[in-house]
Amino acid sequence: MKGILSSLRQLRQYPTAVIGMIIIGLLLVVSIITPIIMPYSEAIRLWRGGELVWRYYPRNAAPAWQNWFTSTDLAASVIIDSSKGDIEPTFEQISADTREGFYSYEFDFPYDTFPPEVILFAAAKYASKQPFVELTWITPDGREIRAGEFSATANTSVRFDQDTRLQRRLERETGIKGITVIEGLFDDPSKEGIQVLQGTYRLDATALLFEPESTLDMTFVSYGKVHGLAGTDHQRRDLTVALLWGTPIAMAFGLLAAVFTTVTTMSIAAFGVWTGGWVDGTIQRITEVNAIIPLLPILIMVGTLYSRSIWLMLGLVIVLSIFGLQIKNYRAIFLQVKESPYIDAARAYGAGSNRIIFRYLIPRVLPLIIPAIVILVPGFVFLEASLAVLGLGDPVLPTWGKLINDANTQGALFNGYYYWILLPSALLMIAGLAFAMVGFALDRIFNPRLREV
Amino acid sequence: MSNNNGEINETSQVNGRPLLEIKDLHVWYELKRFGFGHAGYVRAVDGVNFSLEHGEAIACVGESGCGKSSLMKTILGLNVPTKGDVIFDDTSLSTTKGNELRQYRSKIGYVQQDPFGALPPFMNIETILEEPLKINGVSDKAERASRIRKILEEVKLTPVEEVLPKYPHMLSGGQQQRVVIARAMIMEPKLLVADEPVSMLDASVRVEILRILRKLQESHNLAVLYITHDLSTVRYFSEFIFVMYAGEIVEFARMEDLLDDPKHPYTNALLEASSDPNADNALVQREIPKGEPPSLVKPPTGCRFHPRCPAFMEGICDVKEPPNFEVSPRHLVACWLYDENKGHAV
Numbered sequence: 083m084k085g086i087l088s089s090l091r092q093l094r095q096y097p098t099a100v101i102g103m104i105i106i107g108l109l110l111v112v113s114i115i116t117p118i119i120m121p122y123s124e125a126i127r128l129w130r131g132g133e134l135v136w137r138y139y140p141r142n143a144a145p146a147w148q149n150w151f152t153s154t155d156l157a158a159s160v161i162i163d164s165s166k167g168d169i170e171p172t173f174e175q176i177s178a179d180t181r182e183g184f185y186s187y188e189f190d191f192p193y194d195t196f197p198p199e200v201i202l203f204a205a206a207k208y209a210s211k212q213p214f215v216e217l218t219w220i221t222p223d224g225r226e227i228r229a230g231e232f233s234a235t236a237n238t239s240v241r242f243d244q245d246t247r248l249q250r251r252l253e254r255e256t257g258i259k260g261i262t263v264i265e266g267l268f269d270d271p272s273k274e275g276i277q278v279l280q281g282t283y284r285l286d287a288t289a290l291l292f293e294p295e296s297t298l299d300m301t302f303v304s305y306g307k308v309h310g311l312a313g314t315d316h317q318r319r320d321l322t323v324a325l326l327w328g329t330p331i332a333m334a335f336g337l338l339a340a341v342f343t344t345v346t347t348m349s350i351a352a353f354g355v356w357t358g359g360w361v362d363g364t365i366q367r368i369t370e371v372n373a374i375i376p377l378l379p380i381l382i383m384v385g386t387l388y389s390r391s392i393w394l395m396l397g398l399v400i401v402l403s404i405f406g407l408q409i410k411n412y413r414a415i416f417l418q419v420k421e422s423p424y425i426d427a428a429r430a431y432g433a434g435s436n437r438i439i440f441r442y443l444i445p446r447v448l449p450l451i452i453p454a455i456v457i458l459v460p461g462f463v464f465l466e467a468s469l470a471v472l473g474l475g476d477p478v479l480p481t482w483g484k485l486i487n488d489a490n491t492q493g494a495l496f497n498g499y500y501y502w503i504l505l506p507s508a509l510l511m512i513a514g515l516a517f518a519m520v521g522f523a524l525d526r527i528f529n530p531r532l533r534e535v
Numbered sequence: 536m537s538n539n540n541g542e543i544n545e546t547s548q549v550n551g552r553p554l555l556e557i558k559d560l561h562v563w564y565e566l567k568r569f570g571f572g573h574a575g576y577v578r579a580v581d582g583v584n585f586s587l588e589h590g591e592a593i594a595c596v597g598e599s600g601c602g603k604s605s606l607m608k609t610i611l612g613l614n615v616p617t618k619g620d621v622i623f624d625d626t627s628l629s630t631t632k633g634n635e636l637r638q639y640r641s642k643i644g645y646v647q648q649d650p651f652g653a654l655p656p657f658m659n660i661e662t663i664l665e666e667p668l669k670i671n672g673v674s675d676k677a678e679r680a681s682r683i684r685k686i687l688e689e690v691k692l693t694p695v696e697e698v699l700p701k702y703p704h705m706l707s708g709g710q711q712q713r714v715v716i717a718r719a720m721i722m723e724p725k726l727l728v729a730d731e732p733v734s735m736l737d738a739s740v741r742v743e744i745l746r747i748l749r750k751l752q753e754s755h756n757l758a759v760l761y762i763t764h765d766l767s768t769v770r771y772f773s774e775f776i777f778v779m780y781a782g783e784i785v786e787f788a789r790m791e792d793l794l795d796d797p798k799h800p801y802t803n804a805l806l807e808a809s810s811d812p813n814a815d816n817a818l819v820q821r822e823i824p825k826g827e828p829p830s831l832v833k834p835p836t837g838c839r840f841h842p843r844c845p846a847f848m849e850g851i852c853d854v855k856e857p858p859n860f861e862v863s864p865r866h867l868v869a870c871w872l873y874d875e876n877k878g879h880a881v
Contacts (some may be wrong), residue, residue, distance in 0.1 A: 235842050423652040427715075431667035431722065432641035441666075445657045 089449065092527045100522030105516035113330035125327045129319060129480045136318035137239075138163075138301065140198060143309035144501050154194040159306035162187045165205070165299035171289075179294055185287040187302040191222075192280050196264050199305040202285070204298065208235035211292035215300070218288075219267055222281025227255070227267065229285070234298055242267065265423060303415045313501045315485075316492045324480035325505060331481050335396055335466045340458035343403035344451050350404065351412035352443045355420055356435060365409065372405040378468070385474035392476035395469060399462065408454070412447065419446045449528040457521035460514030467510055482506035536670045551706035553759050554725055555587040555610070558767045561618035562605045566832065577831045579605035581782035582619070589725065592752060592759040594769040594790070596805065597779035600828050603762050606779070607647040607728055610760065611644040624725060625782060644757075646748075649735050650711035654703035660714055661699040667722050686717045689754075690747055715749065722767030722796060727751070733768060744850040745771045770794065778802050781829050781839040787859075788866040798868040801840050837872065846872055 093099045128135055138161050149155045162168045164185060171185045206213045217229040217240070230245050232238060242248065243263045252266030253259060261269070261276065270279035289298050312321035354365040380402065381395060390396075419425070420443065425462075428442050469475055470483025471490065489495075489502035562580035567573065579602045587593055596605050608614040610621055612628060621628040624642060631639050647653035654663055664683045673679050687695045690713040703711055712732065719727060729748065733741040745768060752759050761772050769776060770790065777787040778801065786799040797803045826843040829835050835842055841852040851871050860873035 423647045423649055424655045426608075426613060427645060427647060427653050427718070428655075428666070429613055430640050430643070430645040430668050431718070432637040433666070434637060434670075436672065442655060445655075448657075 089524075089527050092164060093520070093523055096523040096526070099320050099520040102437070102516040102519030102523070105512060106520060109329055109333060109513055109516070112326065113333045116326045116330055120323070122530040125195045125323060125480065126478060128323050129327075130478065133318060135173075136314070136320070137203070138303050139314050139320060140305035140307065140309050141314065141318050142316055142497070142499055142502075143306055143314045144499070145313040145505075146308045146310055148308055148501070149226045155192070156307035157191070157193040157195050157197045157304070159309050160191070160197075160304040161301065162189060162191045162303075163299075163301040165301065171298075179292060181291045181294075183239035183289040183291060183298060185289065185300055187285040187287070189266070189302075189304065190282050191278075191304070192289065193306075194278055194280075195307055196268050196278060197304045198307060199303075200264055200267065201303050201305070202234075202240040202242075202287070203301040203303065204234040204238040204240065205236060205300075206238070206296065206298045208291075208293055208296040211296070213292065213296060213298045214290045215298075218286040220284040220286060221267075222279055222283060223270075223272075224272075225473055227252070229267070234289070234300075312505055313499075315488060315502060321485065321502070321505065324485050325482070325509060327480050328482035328485070328506065328509065331392065331479055332463045332466060332510075334511075335392065336459040336461075336463040336517075338398060339399050339403070339462035339465075340455045341407055342400045344408065344455045344458065346400070346404045347406050347408040348412045348444065348447065348451055349439075351409045352416050354409075354514075356439050356443060362413075364437055365405070366413075368405045369407065369409045370491055372402070373407050375402070375426065377402055377465075381469060382472065382474060385469065390474050392466065392479055392481070395466070395474075395476075399465065415447050415450065416443055419443055422446075453524035453528055456524055459517040459521075463513055463517075467506075482510055552622075552625065553586040553691070554589045554591075555760075556622040557583055557585050557606075557610070558620075558622065559584055559619035560606070560609065560616055560621060562602070562609050562614055563617040575832050576617075578782050579831060579833060580609065581831075581834070582772065583779075583782075583784055585777060585784065585787065587726070587758050587760065589758055590752070590756040592761060592773040594761045594763065594776040595779060596766060596769065596776060598764055598805070600831070601779045602782040602831070603779050604730070607730055607760070608763055610647055611643055611728055612636055638671075641667065641722050642724050642726070644722070644724040646712075646715055646727065646729040646732045648790075650708060650715050651703060652842045653715050654711060656709040659700050659702050660706075662712065663703075664718055664721055667718060671722060682718075682721060685769060686721050689720070689751065690714075691715045692717065705739075710737050712736060712744055713738075716744070716747060716751070720755070723755070724757070726760065727876050728762070730758045730762045731764070732761075734763065734765060741768065742771075745816055748772070761875060766794070766806060775823040778805065781834055782831060783839060783869070785840065785870070786866075786868050792863065798862050798866070798873060799840075800844050800846050800872070801869050804845075838869070848872075 093103065138159075140159055144156065146158060149158075164171060168184060169187060169315070171183045174182045174184075176182050202217070204215065212233040212235060214231065214233050216231040219226070219227040219229040228251070229242065230240070230248050232240055249263045249266070250262075252263060253261055256266055256271060258269075258276065265276050268278050268283075270277045285302055287300060289300075291298060310320055310322060312325050314320055348363030350365060377399070382396060384398060385394055385395070425438060425442055428438055435444070461500040466475075466481065467486065470481055471487050473487055474486040475481055475487060483506070485506040486503055487507055489499065492499075492502075494500070494502040560580055560583045561578070562575040563578050565573065566575050566577060581602070583606060585593070595603050595606065605614060609616055609628070610623070612631070616629055619629075623639065625637075626639050628639065658666075661683065664686070665679055668679045668682065673682070683699070684695050685724065687698060691735065692698050692710060698706075698710075703714070706714065716732075727748075732748065733744050736744060748759065749772065751757055759772070761769065763769060772876045773790055775787070776790050776793050777784045778793070779785070779789045780800065780801050786793060786797070788798075793802065794806070797806055829839055829842065835853070837851070837853045837855050838857050839845070841847050847853075849872060855871070857869045857871045857874075859867040859869050862868055862873050
């Protein structure tokens with residue numbers, strides 16, 4: 083054990099290994115923190131909750147930091163929610179039962195592109211008489227545009243871009259035929275053509291509440307073309323959820339599969355070598371037969387016909403790797419160790435087979451399996467992603483591979499949503515690279531003969 | 536050798552059975568063709584008889600491939616006798632199996648040739664010495680510790696506290712061999728099998744290791760089977776010595792008798808080949824037996840040494856296997872030269 087620790091300390095001599103260790107460390111930290119801040123059930127609720135959960139999020143928005151690299155700033159989301167106290171409406175009693183409420187949504191719009199959607203969500207409580215709302219759009223240059231009126235229900239959404247009366251009014255005011263509502267609302271009339279007017283906009287909503295008990299909450303959302311750290315997908319879902327939750331799943335899948343397959347193949351090899359004879363022969367034949375059984379098609383078959391649960395897939399991978407080709411490598415080492423004089427000595431003082439296998443044979447190769455495990459991890463991470471990309475990913479869990487699969491089916495690359503594919507791919511590559519860098523360094527430390535190479 | 540041990544057993548059977556009895560021992564390894572077809576046997580040990588008393592030391596000499604390692608491993612219970620038997624401490628090896636076999640093994644100490652290879656590199660000295668005790672059911676930790684301390688002091692590996700946490704590679708060759716001896720002795724065996732215990736050590740520490748072994752033998756009334764190809768170290772040790780050639784014992788005698796008055800042509804040749812540190816010998820041309828040890832799959836007919844023997848008698852040595860001739864009390868030789876009729880009348 084001490085030898086292993088001092089060998090790990092030698093890792094510091096390899097800069098690539100240090101970088102790899104830092105990356106693995108970060109991935110592990112994310113893997114631990116993610117389930118704490120966003121428990122499994124919460125993640126599933128968010129990811130599978132549908133449009134209601136994500137209705138304030140834009141569709142297919144790029145990550146916010148994309149604006150740092152482009153000369154035109156894409157619109158970011160603006161969300162002003164009266165129920166969360168973003169604005170405080172003022173009320174005026176105008177008759178015994180009726181109150182008039184003023185909601186004033188003011189926001190800065192310093193971007194170069196139009197928002198894709200502008201929606202006002204209203205949630206009213208009333209007994210029989212619906213509150214009535216009148217909207218006025220005030221541009222930075224002081225123009226006031228009547229932006230329609232509506233009767234609020236428990237769940238009303240006012241989509242400005244679908245208001246044809248508003249669209250005709252804006253056509254008249256701007257003199258541009260075929261202008262959309264959003265272009266009209268954000269247009270700079272002093273400039274040629276349709277261009278965004280930057281500055282502070284305001285949406286004033288005047289609400290009449292006809293019952294003393296009735297309430298009205300309204301949320302104004304100007305959807306962006308960029309959103310958050312990782313952007314959003316076609317169902318308005320924030321990709322950070324999947325990227326964060328993909329980390330512990332990838333780590334768990336990779337590490338569990340690597341550790342289990344290594345431990346089982348090594349134990350089987352040790353048992354076979356020690357027992358010898360037909361047992362060893364049988365293990366060898368099973369290994370060879372197993373080697374020609376293709377793993378991926380079996381996984382695809384099970385995924386298609388039975389279940390796509392990630393844990394079932396993990397179990398299958400482990401079961402099919404129990405008699406993996408690694409047995410051959412370990413067997414070669416054990417055959418050598420078996421002939422060591424200290425094994426003879428152990429037999430001479432009465433050690434039984436189990437003791438010899440677990441106390442004398444296996445400890446000798448432990449230094450070799452540490453790099454082996456680390457190098458195996460990325461393979462299994464990629465395998466999980468491959469399954470997801472092939473459409474056999476876990477139907478419930480958000481994973482990196484699942485994101486790539488979603489992006490692929492939605493034609494992300496044709497539509498220019500590069501971030502959707504690049505972010506999970508980059509994480510996969512970084513994770514694989516980190517494990518490979520640490521693994522190769524460990525290999526050099528534990529197998530000194532490789533050092534000259 | 537078939538009927539050589541009448542004389543030896545007579546003198547040694549003073550108080551009951553001998554500690555170790557080897558009776559007509561054969562150890563053959565099957566050769567396989569293409570992994571399953573039978574292709575003959577390697578006759579590593581082919582009819583060996585001798586016995587060993589409590590507290591007695593016996594040396595076994597022979598060149599590489601003469602079967603001394605197979606003989607040793609069979610006595611240790613690591614090989615299965617093909618024919619014949621090993622009886623140690625009233626336990627017959629041929630009928631012992633499973634747990635009893637493991638118990639049998641644990642009653643014989645084993646000192647190996649290469650001390651570094653004989654110690655598991657991933658265990659410290661304390662663990663190495665604890666293993667035999669744990670395996671053989673000494674469950675009391677304090678007792679284990681006191682036995683380890685006692686034996687380390689006996690092999691003069693002190694201070695004990697400094698040695699215990701060390702790993703084999705941190706010790707010198709001589710110290711490693713002391714650990715090996717301590718491990719062999721920790722179960723307080725009645726028999727110690729020493730397989731060339733000093734051949735891989737520096738000349739400077741050889742004598743010290745041999746002295747430790749001699750002292751252990753005396754203080755524990757230990758029987759020792761000392762296996763070597765180096766005749767210069769056997770004198771230290773044993774009362775009796777036997778010479779093996781091609782799986783058989785060719786000469787058996789008291790140490791002094793054999794070294795001073797060798798009878799068998801092969802023993803002669805062995806003694807000729809061993810170095811004698813005398814300046815006068817520098818220019819003396821020696822007669823070394825020509826050729827190599829014979830194949831053990833198809834050993835030569837008659838006397839197995841006849842193809843290399845300088846005193847080869849045609850029609851006798853290559854036809855008939857020589858029995859044991861007693862040339863002087865307790866000095867047995869398997870060679871037709873010592874037959875009164877030179878083999879003609881047999």
